[in-house]
Amino acid sequence: MILRLSRQNVRQTWPAYLGAFVALVFGVVLLGVTVALIGAVARSAEADDVTLAERTELNDLSSMFGTMSGISLFMAVFVVGSTFGFVVATRRRELGLARLIGATPRQVRRMILLESGVVAVAASVVGALASTALTPVALWAIRAYGLTDLHLDAPPAWLAWSIAVPVGVAVALMGAWRSSKRASRVPPAAALREANVERRRPGVVQLLVALVCAAAVVAVAVVARDMPPLFAMVVAIFLPELLVIGVMCVGTLLLPASARLLARPFVGAHVTARLARDQLTAASRTTAALAAPVVAISGIACSLIVTLSFVADWTTAQDRAQLEAPLVVATGGNAEVADSVAADPAVAVADERRRVGLTVRGEREDVDVVDLEDAGAARGLRAVRGSLDDLHGATIAVSETWTTDAGGDVGDTLPARVAGKEVRLRIAAVVPDAPGLYGEMLVPEDLVAPLVAETPPELVFVVPEDDENPEEVRAALVAGMPDGGRVLTAEEYLAENDAASRRANSFGLWILLGPAGLYAAIAMVNATLVGASQRRRQDAVIRLLGATPRQVRHAAMWEAAFIGGAGLVIGGLIAAFCAGVVRLAVDRDVPGAATTIPWPAVLGIGGTCLLLVVTAALAGARVHVVAGRNVPEPDPA
Known part of the structure; x- marks a missing residue:
């Protein structure tokens, strides 16, 4: 009986569920396509003819797709949660009537969960079919945009369906869980009430979660100065999600209060601003639901954008601190370029960067082959622990980042396969990070001599003789440079590396945040329109009291601006805190590193959020102004 009632409710009031349906369809499509792409990547990576570089490329693609789906599903919970929160708020009298005729709290809760299940099943079916149709398009796009040159074959469709559909249903149930609990607490007397005062006080569980999140912030702030940059970057990527959850737990208190503070300078000059302030204060749940996606996307997106910008500043500063050579020659894979540089009498050191593929700890790795004397003179190669004098034979040097990731240190041994032989490489030294100069693993030439002969150098770091002018040496090298070489x-080399890193970061952010941004847009528009529908009679009464249509629209615009502004302020504080953690770690590791904040991207996120919220609010107000003309005046009796 409850299931039949849930189906009837969804069928009769389907516009209220439209936002959740669209969000779930999009989520299932995204997850289904992602599973298909990861399956295609895994099948291609197992092929025998795949090179080390191609396998690394495929692994990076899998990681990127997985992270994208995780962030998007996180945002989907907000959309579904806000939708069902509004559904419960607008149906209090109906739910009270159900309680009045004998429905138990458990049955009411089950009815809301089943309604979310009905929406989820319909959305999952549509999303699964759409993901199957879009998978070939996604595989084509990956090759068209140059993410890989390999031909990727899609796995069977049932694999994507078996994962995407259950996850879509689970997301719907998670989003509706809190709303179903609130619905079960609606008393039978609600059927007789004309109005209801919303409770702003968070529940016990919400307060506990908020306290845990606050404790995490305090802990991070205490250890921020001693945090390694790599760990700080990881914290800045995952901490915003935790902070958003904490803010949402106390959102009915924090967000209306923040919006009231923003409204204070305007309420004295504009009566519509005062009306908007009073409305957002009274409707605390609507305020929190509308601000939630703004807080989430601004906090998470801005944190990622600024963090990755600071990481690019950090890596460039590391390279600059190490690089001793005034000139760098890119060989373009032509060994003759390196030979011509080494043969120039004005060149004192021609330090060649070569990388070979070795299996270390069961994984194929790109390993730098170094000449210690040349690398020390041109790239500032040195040891921070251990000694580079011990780097000969079956030994290896690793970067500080590698030790943080893998947990190894000087004296440890790593199983490896070199030229078909199993060997154990002892870690002889730990070297500073300089990603643009050398990788995370370095081995001596005598260990991989047969492989070195087959591998042309990628770069040559050039140190001229003491009595030579670097510009004159550069001109001479350019004049005699074989095809493919660049001096x-x-x-210039550091700037090219920095630009390439930022381009890669920007592309990755578009992939990661594009779906999440679409979710946030759906949530903002959905919450604004449903919230406006709750105020239909209020707007009609205001019109009957003498307000003009223009004033009603202005009040809606002020309310949306205050709520959106409050969400942006809190999201900005989250992003600023996370960026500050990364910046402290970078300054401690490389003092004087540049600080680059991508203001166009940050301001673009804020402007887009405000535009969406205000536009949706104006659209809702315009509809209700027209509808309000036909609402009869209330009987004074």
């Missing part, structure tokens, strides 16, 4: 100054 760069040290600053």
